[in-house]
Amino acid sequence: xxxxxxxxxxxxxxxxxxxxxxxxxxxxxxxxxxxxxxxxxxxxxxxxxxxxxxxxxxxxxxxxxxxxxxxxxxxxxxxxxxxxxxxxxxxxxxxxxxxxxxxxxxxxxxxxxxxxxxxxxxxxxxxxxxxxxxxxxxxxxxxxxxxxxxxxxxxxxxxxxxxxxxxxxxxxxxxxxxxxxxxxxxxxxxxxxxxxxxxxxxxxxxxxxxxxxxxxxxxxxxxxxxxxxxxxxxxxxxxxxxxxxxxxxxxxxxxxxxxxxxxxxxxxxxxxxxxxxxxxxxxxxxxxxxxxxxxxxxxxxxxxxxxxxxxxxxxxxxxxxxxxxxxxxxxxxxxxxxxxxxxxxxxxxxxxxxxxxxxxxxxxxxxxxxxxxxxxxxxxxxxxxxxxxxxxxxxxxxxxxxxxxxxxxxxxxxxxxxxxxxxxxxxxxxxxxxxxxxxxxxxxxxxxxxxxxxxxxxxxxxxxxxxxxxxxxxxxxx
Numbered sequence: 171x172x173x174x175x176x177x178x179x180x181x182x183x184x185x186x187x188x189x190x191x192x193x194x195x196x197x198x199x200x201x202x203x204x205x206x207x208x209x210x211x212x213x214x215x216x217x218x219x220x221x222x223x224x225x226x227x228x229x230x231x232x233x234x235x236x237x238x239x240x241x242x243x244x245x246x247x248x249x250x251x252x253x254x255x256x257x258x259x260x261x262x263x264x265x266x267x268x269x270x271x272x273x274x275x276x277x278x279x280x281x282x283x284x285x286x287x288x289x290x291x292x293x294x295x296x297x298x299x300x301x302x303x304x305x306x307x308x309x310x311x312x313x314x315x316x317x318x319x320x321x322x323x324x325x326x327x328x329x330x331x332x333x334x335x336x337x338x339x340x341x342x343x344x345x346x347x348x349x350x351x352x353x354x355x356x357x358x359x360x361x362x363x364x365x366x367x368x369x370x371x372x373x374x375x376x377x378x379x380x381x382x383x384x385x386x387x388x389x390x391x392x393x394x395x396x397x398x399x400x401x402x403x404x405x406x407x408x409x410x411x412x413x414x415x416x417x418x419x420x421x422x423x424x425x426x427x428x429x430x431x432x433x434x435x436x437x438x439x440x441x442x443x444x445x446x447x448x449x450x451x452x453x454x455x456x457x458x459x460x461x462x463x464x465x466x467x468x469x470x471x472x473x474x475x476x477x478x479x480x481x482x483x484x485x486x487x488x489x490x491x492x493x494x495x496x497x498x499x500x501x502x503x504x505x506x507x508x509x510x511x512x513x514x515x516x517x518x519x520x521x522x523x524x525x526x527x528x529x530x531x532x533x534x535x536x537x538x539x540x541x542x543x544x545x546x547x548x549x550x551x552x553x554x555x556x557x558x559x560x561x562x563x564x565x566x567x568x569x570x571x572x573x574x575x576x577x578x579x580x581x582x583x584x585x586x587x588x589x590x591x592x593x594x595x596x597x598x599x600x601x602x603x604x605x606x607x608x609x610x611x612x613x614x615x616x617x618x619x620x621x622x623x624x625x626x627x628x629x630x631x632x633x634x635x636x637x638x639x640x641x642x643x644x645x646x647x648x
Contacts, residue, residue, distance in 0.1 A: 304400050305380075311393040313337035313351050325401065327373035338395075343369040343377065358386035358395060370399070379406050430485050438481055445474040483608030486540070495534045497644055502528040502573075505535065506562065509543045513550065520550050525563040529571060533644045537616045542575070544609040545636050549577035570622075570639045581630040591624075613638070620644065 299306050305322035309315050318333045326333065326341055338345060344366070345351045358364055364384050369377050382399040448470045456464060506522065515522070531538075549560050555578060563574040582590065591614045617624050617638055628634040 304398050307338070307397045307399070309338050309395045309397070311355055311395070313339050313345070316394070322399075325372075326370065338397075341370050343371060354384075355386065355393070355395065358384055367402070368399075378403050438478070441474060441478055441481070445471065445478070448474060480608065483612065486608075486612055495644070496536065497532060498535055499530060499532050500535050500538075501530045502538070502564070505539050505542055508539060509546055512539075512543060513547055515546075515550065519556075520553075520558045520560065522546070522560045522562065525561050526565075528562070528564050529566075531571065531640070531642065533620075533640065537620075538640075541613050541616060541638065544613050545575040548609060549575070549579055549634075552579055553577075554580040567639065569643070570641055572637060572639050574635055574637050576633060576635040578633040581632055582626065582628045582634050583630065584628075587626055587628070 300320040302319060302321055305325050306317075306319040307315060307322055308317040314337055315334050318330055320330070323330045323333060328336070339351055345354065354364075362385070366382050366384065368380050368382055370380050371377050379402050380399040381402045382397050384395055384397045387394050387396060448467060452464075452467050452471070456467075459467070503524065506524070506528070510522065546560060550558055559578045561574075561576040563576070565572045565574075591610050614624055617640065620640055622638060622640045624636065624638040626634055626636045
């Protein structure tokens with residue numbers, strides 16, 4: 171019973187047992203009307219979901235029930251007004267005076283106002299649900315639909331009235347197998363929400379994929395399944411297209427791998443033979459050659475070395491991102507010392523200065539060595555002073571380290587700041603420098619494979635600073 175109605179009756183009569191028989195139909199009618207609205211409101215509230223609201227009553231039936239409730243309340247109010255016209259001497263027969271009746275009428279008017287407010291809420295929510303671009307459906311535990319919105323009707327090509335005579339199993343292929351719907355109910359009972367993909371069947375027999383967010387609620391001793399489904403046909407097409415692109419990429423990577431193998435085994439072997447023959451000519455016939463012939467042999471040997479380095483650079487570039495990372499913990503300072511040994515740097519030709527303590531990191535040591543080796547060797551290779559000075563610094567940037575390799579070389583013009591990271595691009599001719607144009611491209615690809623970055627700042631005649639960032643935790647980019 172409505173709490174306010176209960177309190178008013180107890181206040182007037184002392185207990186419900188003392189309510190006059192003449193008022194019992196009135197009390198029962200008001201209480202039934204309010205309880206019905208409370209049930210519908212509870213049903214509506216429990217069918218709410220984070221994305222959409224569910225409603226458990228048929229649209230046309232709700233309108234009829236609303237009209238019937240208004241008629242009941244109007245009849246009750248007319249009956250009470252008639253009671254007020256009874257002679258005061260007759261009032262004790264029903265145990266009410268005019269003040270008591272005024273209070274009851276006021277209470278009925280309050281309840282009537284609540285009825286109208288609930289009806290307005292139901293109407294607003296119903297309209298919102300009908301405007302949804304997702305299909306909203308409510309079914310009982312047997313699978314019978316008890317509510318569907320307009321989008322469900324449009325998508326399935328059935329009228330709302332027809333859908334309300336059907337079951338979920340009639341339109342969803344994943345529930346065609348015996349026991350599948352019952353198993354779904356049990357799964358829903360043990361979870362707050364369940365996301366599933368399914369396949370809906372339209373009236374004409376055509377199908378389309380859907381993603382469904384389902385929830386189980388229980389009201390009045392009955393269980394219901396609330397489902398919000400979304401047509402994912404476009405997403406499925408995109409996934410198929412993405413898979414096709416991935417297959418194409420895998421094929422392209424295989425072609426690159428095959429190409430790298432051919433370069434390694436088919437080109438390097440004859441190249442080594444040419445280099446060997448050039449060395450033999452220098453050793454055996456240098457005394458018989460004039461200066462021009464000796465220069466030609468020198469250039470031949472130089473080109474063989476350059477082509478060998480170019481092949482190695484292409485192979486290294488092709489392996490980045492395909493070769494499994496070999497993660498270890500090491501001090502960056504030890505990498506700098508290793509690079510010095512690899513490049514065989516003379517203190518009279520180059521000076522490496524560590525401006526700040528270098529950290530110990532977890533990464534692929536070989537890749538980090540390649541980065542510093544390329545940046546330092548470029549500084550030495552393109553120096554314009556008797557002794558090149560290279561300053562190395564590191565800053566802690568939270569989840570990243572920011573390194574800087576600065577030289578005192580000739581500098582790089584702004585228009586070339588992006589070009590130098592492109593493969594086979596060099597700022598100087600091969601006749602002046604033994605450059606392959608692959609080194610900085612390798613550095614950039616290594617950093618991109620770890621979601622790092624690289625850029626430079628430079629002033630002509632004052633040198634160049636290369637900045638690059640790497641994550642402290644290499645697993646970040648997995």
